[in-house]
Amino acid sequence: MKYRNDTIIAFGLIVFCxxxxxxxxxxxxxxxxxxxxxxxxxxxxxFLSSIGYFFQGIxxxxxxxxxxxxxxxxxxxxxxxxxxxxxxxxxxxxxxxxFLLSTIVFLIVSIATLSNPPRNYxxxxxxxxxxxxFIYILFTVILKTILPEGILEVxxxxxxx
Amino acid sequence: xxxxxxLMDGINYGFSFLNLLGILVGYLLGIIxxxxxxxxxxxxxxxxxxxxxxxxxxxxxxxxxxxxKGGVYGGSITAILFNIxxxxxxxxxxxxxxxxxxxxxxLRALEMALFASIIGGTVSNLLLMFTAPPLARVALKLGPxxxxxxxxxxxxIITNLMGNAAIEIWKGLVAAGxxxxxxxxxxxxxxxxxxxxxxxxxxxxxxNYIVAIIGILALAEVFNQIDQAGELKLAVLKEVKIxxxxxxxxxxKDLKICAKDIFRSSIVGSIIGALPGLGATEAAFLGxxxxxxxxxxxxxxxxxxxxxxxxxxxxxxxxxxxSMIPLVTLGIPGSVVAAALFGAFMIQGMMPGxxxxxxxxxxxxxxxxxxxxxxxxxxxxxxxxILYLAEKYMKKIAYNVLFPFIIVFCAVGSYGINFNTxxxxxxxxxxxxxxxxxxxxxxxxxxxxxFILGPFLERNVRTxxxxxxxxxxxxxxxxxxxxxxxxxVIYTISSIKKKFKK
Numbered sequence: 124m125k126y127r128n129d130t131i132i133a134f135g136l137i138v139f140c141x142x143x144x145x146x147x148x149x150x151x152x153x154x155x156x157x158x159x160x161x162x163x164x165x166x167x168x169x170f171l172s173s174i175g176y177f178f179q180g181i182x183x184x185x186x187x188x189x190x191x192x193x194x195x196x197x198x199x200x201x202x203x204x205x206x207x208x209x210x211x212x213x214x215x216x217x218x219x220x221x222f223l224l225s226t227i228v229f230l231i232v233s234i235a236t237l238s239n240p241p242r243n244y245x246x247x248x249x250x251x252x253x254x255x256x257f258i259y260i261l262f263t264v265i266l267k268t269i270l271p272e273g274i275l276e277v278x279x280x281x282x283x284x
Numbered sequence: 285x286x287x288x289x290x291l292m293d294g295i296n297y298g299f300s301f302l303n304l305l306g307i308l309v310g311y312l313l314g315i316i317x318x319x320x321x322x323x324x325x326x327x328x329x330x331x332x333x334x335x336x337x338x339x340x341x342x343x344x345x346x347x348x349x350x351x352x353k354g355g356v357y358g359g360s361i362t363a364i365l366f367n368i369x370x371x372x373x374x375x376x377x378x379x380x381x382x383x384x385x386x387x388x389x390x391l392r393a394l395e396m397a398l399f400a401s402i403i404g405g406t407v408s409n410l411l412l413m414f415t416a417p418p419l420a421r422v423a424l425k426l427g428p429x430x431x432x433x434x435x436x437x438x439x440x441i442i443t444n445l446m447g448n449a450a451i452e453i454w455k456g457l458v459a460a461g462x463x464x465x466x467x468x469x470x471x472x473x474x475x476x477x478x479x480x481x482x483x484x485x486x487x488x489x490x491x492n493y494i495v496a497i498i499g500i501l502a503l504a505e506v507f508n509q510i511d512q513a514g515e516l517k518l519a520v521l522k523e524v525k526i527x528x529x530x531x532x533x534x535x536x537k538d539l540k541i542c543a544k545d546i547f548r549s550s551i552v553g554s555i556i557g558a559l560p561g562l563g564a565t566e567a568a569f570l571g572x573x574x575x576x577x578x579x580x581x582x583x584x585x586x587x588x589x590x591x592x593x594x595x596x597x598x599x600x601x602x603x604x605x606x607s608m609i610p611l612v613t614l615g616i617p618g619s620v621v622a623a624a625l626f627g628a629f630m631i632q633g634m635m636p637g638x639x640x641x642x643x644x645x646x647x648x649x650x651x652x653x654x655x656x657x658x659x660x661x662x663x664x665x666x667x668x669x670i671l672y673l674a675e676k677y678m679k680k681i682a683y684n685v686l687f688p689f690i691i692v693f694c695a696v697g698s699y700g701i702n703f704n705t706x707x708x709x710x711x712x713x714x715x716x717x718x719x720x721x722x723x724x725x726x727x728x729x730x731x732x733x734x735f736i737l738g739p740f741l742e743r744n745v746r747t748x749x750x751x752x753x754x755x756x757x758x759x760x761x762x763x764x765x766x767x768x769x770x771x772x773v774i775y776t777i778s779s780i781k782k783k784f785k786k
Contacts, residue, residue: 169461
């Protein structure tokens with residue numbers, strides 16, 4: 124499985140390098156007025172490495188029996204993918220809800236996702252609120268910087284100041 | 285004479301209560317992160333990196349070095365107490381540490397790990413202090429063609445040494461290529477025109493290197509650790525009630541038994557640390573192997589042999605300061621932590637490399653002096669009391685809470701650079717990218733080192749090409765550049781051939 128992955132990834136990289144040569148570098152570098160020699164050198168290095176990777180993948184596939192194939196990457200990635208999706212939603216919500224509310228929601232959902240049942244929701248809620256508040260206070264009050272603002276931040280600023 | 289006066293300046297500049305406090309706090313943070321399986325001292329450095337904008341240069345770097353050294357030692361705590369190395373570099377320590385703990389000699393093992401770490405770290409600090417200045421003087425004589433060849437050489441060496449099989453070397457080269465390509469994004473450094481902007485104005489300033497460091501080293505690692513969270517439980521291990529406390533006489537006896545191996549491993553670790561690409565894990569295993577090979581009773585190794593703790597611990601700690609040699613002399617980060625420290629120097633407006641030793645000698649020598657006391661102060665003041673608390677509290681770690689907290693820290697740290705959520709989006713992209721490449725057997729650190737070195741490689745390549753009026757023969761006319769490039773190619777080919785069957 125892994126070596127099939129290798130050849131597919133290598134093939135994808137070769138295609139990317141070709142697109143880079145004939146489309147991206149002319150449109151995203153040369154057309155913008157930039158010097159392209161170094162970009163071509165780097166792309167050629169990546170292209171040659173990808174070709175080597177591709178053929179090594181094929182050779183290795185022939186060399187090894189399926190029994191020798193790597194098992195290390197056979198891990199359950201369901202939780203990490205859910206967390207990645209949650210992080211993406213959190214970032215999108217941050218602009219609309221502000222840092223505090225979006226982070227509290229993110230923490231509750233992500234901690235619940237990573238916890239095994241039975242989940243202690245009151246504890247989870249308190250932890251999420253306290254940690255979000257700690258980060259908010261650390262940044263805005265101690266480090267004097269700003270975090271994306273929403274309804275909770277406005278309320279909190281009214282209380283603090 | 286110049287060395288002595290620089291050293292005196294360094295002592296005057298570096299020795300302050302605040303800097304020493306920074307070291308101790310850093311050491312504590314490092315131990316905590318290093319001891320928790322799944323986290324590393326490197327990750328602690330990365331998370332703290334965005335906050336160092338407000339620190340003075342020497343305070344920032346000394347604190348981060350404290351974290352680094354504390355992190356290396358911290359890994360041995362869980363290795364000895366729970367047979368789960370807090371970091372990969374402490375894996376060899378577990379071979380004899382855990383059997384000792386089962387025999388009720390956990391404290392003796394922890395103390396020996398600490399003493400060996402202090403000695404290994406100190407030997408390495410001295411090596412850095414005495415070898416860096418002459419090496420930097422040589423490095424200053426290099427021109428743009430030689431520097432370009434040197435960066436290329438370093439990238440190929442790192443790739444070759446990190447890869448255990450031929451396909452891994454190819455993957456390393458691909459990762460380096462991708463890192464160089466990502467570093468091109470943003471305005472052209474000479475013409476100020478856009479490159480790979482895709483109409484996104486925020487990409488004009490390129491991908492921020494701090495965001496890249498956090499994304500690849502911290503966020504991707506958290507995503508990866510979430511998949512392995514089941515393997516990181518500490519609470520299920522069996523209790524050992526007996527906990528013998530060593531006496532002063534027994535401590536001295538242990539140190540006498542281990543002295544030769546500690547010294548040998550410290551040298552081995554220092555040499556390995558100075559080579560780009562090799563790190564504390566390799567040093568620890570080599571130190572352990574050498575100690576076993578030279579022992580009159582090799583059969584006792586793995587059964588709770590005290591030398592089996594002293595050797596890997598002195599070796600892995602000796603790597604810390606030595607790994608700074610390529611960074612401060614050549615400006616090339618040879619390891620993951622060196623890459624993060626490279627970022628820390630940049631935040632302070634300092635470009636690591638030979639010029640830094642010329643322009644800011646007080647910072648570099650101050651750092652040398654502070655590093656020398658880090659092991660001793662950190663080890664005795666911070667680490668020693670922690671040993672007595674470790675077993676009680678380590679079992680209470682809740683990864684389901686810890687990982688989301690780290691994700692929030694990563695995001696807030698990235699946001700704090702430009703106060704823009706765009707940076708958090710880039711962080712997520714790089715985190716997912718780093719996670720994907722790691723799952724497919726690529727080395728994230730190689731990508732990151734290439735990404736960081738990319739702008740310097742580009743500047744030197746383009747300067748060389750301007751000097752030669754566009755002819756690439758400049759790289760072949762310089763004997764130093766030619767030798768470095770030829771060696772890179774020959775070494776890569778021979779490594780691929782040699783490792784093909786693995």
